[in-house]
Amino acid sequence: MKITIRTPHLTVVDDFLDEAEFTSLATSLQFLPYRPMHSKEWVKAYGLSSAPVLQSEMATRGRVDSTPPGMSRVGSLVERIARPDETLRADYPQGITGQGATVTGRTVLSGVGAGLNWHNDAESLLGAYVFYGHPRWGSSWGGELLVLAEDEAAGRDRTGDSGSRPRETNGDVGPDFQLDGRAEQYRNDIGHGIFVSARPNRLVLLTSHVHHRVTPVTPSAGDQPRTAVVGFFVSDTGSS
Structure with missing residues (x-):
């Protein structure tokens, strides 16, 4: 396990699982039942x-423990993400452990052309994570996580209202659905940040306050989906 990137909003951990554990997990993900993202x-x-x-269906750990059939x-x-060892605990977003939150996790498969719009997560969440479970991923296959460089923007008056940072009315609403355009202007004014490739066996931790997106998977990936276990850290008073 190696911490590759560390910022106030983002932590990237490579080789999170040992080789045998990762191979077993990556194999098991191929046999889970899946449904279209927008089906419900x-x-x-x-x-x-x-x-x-x-x-896939969702597993949870922390305040609530549940594991759907076939998702052991x-x-x-x-479980490992919810209750990290001491070497990683200090790098979690503030307040995030299995003892203080429910941690969710489900597998998301993204085919060619699939991506994620710019957004930031709901205020009720403590943070989010993504773990890349595909056995290989090419550098030209897309699917990179883009994270806005918000550290430099802290305290700056980019919005005309004493530097307060904009948020959408709902954390999962993309930039085309905001009501006042402030979030789009905020992102354009900063205009740079960090990209994180979908390297296998990589864990990415995000706070709920950072703007981020995922670039579309390119045709170079062929029939190999971007395979990620994604989840949220939900406080005792929050909702999933």
């Missing part, structure tokens, strides 16, 4: 693209 509700951050996005290895991963 419109997940607005994914837009309405015809590109394939599938998701995903459940074990969520």
Whole structure:
């Protein structure tokens, strides 16, 4: 396990699982039942693209423990993320542990053309994570996580209202659905940040306050989906 990137909003951990654990998890993800992302509700951050996005059922750890049938290895991963060892605990977003929150986890498969719009997560969440579970990922296959360089913007008057940072009315609403345009202006004014490739066996931790997106998977990926276990850290008073 190696901490590759550390900022106030972002931590990237490579080789999170040992080789045997990762191989076992990556294999198990191929046999989970999946359903289309928008089959039960419109997940607005994914837009309405015809590109394939599938998701599994959800495992949870912390205040609530649950593991759907066939998802024992995903459940074990969520357990590891919910209750990190001491070397990683200090790098978690403030207040995030399995003892102080419910940690969710489900697998999301993104096919060619699928991505995620610019957004920031709901205020009720403590943070989010993504773990890349595909066995390989090419550098030209897309699917990079882009994170806005908000550290430099802290305290600056970029919005005309004493430097307060904009938020959408709902954390999962993309930039085309904001009511006043302030978030779009905020992102354009900063205009740079960090990209994180979808390297296998990589864990990415995000606070709920950082603007981020995922670039579309390119045709170079062929029939290899971007395979990620994604989840949220939900406080005792929050909702999933």
